[in-house]
Amino acid sequence: MWLTRISVGQPVFAAMVMIAITVLGFASFARLPIEQFPDVDFPVVAAVVSYPGASPEAVEADVIEPIEEAVSTIAGIDEVQSTARTGSALVVMFFDLEVQSATAAQDVRDKMAAVEARLPDGAEDPTILRFDPAELPVVSLALSGEMEARDLTELAEDVIAPRLLAIQGVGRASVVGGTPRQIDILLDPDRMNAFGIGVEQVTAALAAENRDQPAGEVDTGSTVQTVTVEGRIKRAEDFLDLPIGNQGALPVTLGDVATIQSGQGETTSLALLDGERALALDVVKQQGANTVEVAQGVRAAVEELNAQDMPPGVHLDIIRDNAVEVEQSYHSVQNMLIEGAALATVIVFLFLNSWRSTLITGLTLPISVIGTMTVIYALGFTLNIMTLLALSLAIGLLIDDAIVVRENIVRHLRMGKPHRRAALEGTDEIGLAVLATTLSIVAVFLPVAFMEGDHRAVLPPVRGDGLGRGADLALRGLHAGPDAVLGLVRPGGGPAGA
Structure with missing residues (x-):
């Protein structure tokens, strides 16, 4: 095959290509955000209307029905659920996953602006809410101490919140339970x-x-x-x-x-710590920011604030850190990847009884994983449970092509053929088989693109990771395999472990 001929004929060029892919992989890995789950955008929009004193029947007839009639013409809407209560109405609109949530929310606002004139005089203006998982706090803090509630609020708003907002990736630091002066x-x-x-x-x-x-x-x-x-x-x-x-x-x-x-002033929210009145600060990250890096910056800021800026008797504590679960999940799957790669390499050594053969096949593991990071970064994914799961599922497939190619080349060497001829003929014999194996791996992940249901928003990282890995498998097997055999297998094709 042409890839094999380039690898055998110009080994320096082949090595440079491998090094370039590895460097790009390391650069992409350093820039990949770490999350627990994929960045999923569920287009769900809710409209809340307050109608004081109205019965549920009146709310349904005067508020919900005009809103449902208006929003039913929005493109991409999948389902509308409405709830009528005494004095309020809630209309929840579910859109197709192909619709961007920001676009859906804007379409709903446009329809609400047109329907406001049809609402009864006692009804308040509709409030449009958009479901956004990124709005969930990354870290929640508690401020407590021997101070008046208004003094704690002033400390939180004037000292702590600006310090947290200065952290890279922090989008908002909201004070809960504060009492304004x-x-x-x-x-x-x-x-x-x-x-x-x-x-x-x-x-x-x-x-x-x-x-x-x-x-x-x-x-x-x-x-x-x-x-x-x-x-x-x-x-x-x-x-x-x-x-x-x-x-x-x-x-x-x-x-x-x-x-x-x-x-x-009037207290509109309440925060308790161990049953005592306190203030809470919810730190929300910016869209696309690294959850782990944001949490690490908040932890460092909390230590600095407690050491330098807190009055006597006042403490700032972390009561919830969602990045801990992200880090634990990430390191758990990362360790599983490393352990799987090590076990695969040990099994190859036990069956082939050759450190040279093990080295040749084992080289495909780290190089392929690192190269796949470029694909993950290019597709806009993050390092999360789904992408790492896709890596772990394919870890045993990574060395298959390299083993098959290497063994067939060694077989030709033992027939007395020169290295170059053995590499070319050995690879050509099984080139189509290796390609068919790779295409079968790609075919396994391809149906994910046509799956129906909400899980479509979660599984694209697995599909993209699998397809990128499949292409990388063929590249390593047909390109790196012959090149490595020429450099490591001893002349004469003697026993590999000798």
């Missing part, structure tokens, strides 16, 4: 009556005065500058000087009818 204005009813000031005047003055006002532009001929009158209050004490009305010719300020104190 606010300024409470306590009105004195008696003084308000004495000055003739109403509550509406106070709220109107706060809304009108506590903000920056645009004041036009200044044109200097060569430049135009925007002018803004800064009116936003910087200090809490300055609220007391805010004018809220007049009594005769004298102005009435907020300090004449009210006092201020530092308070805390």
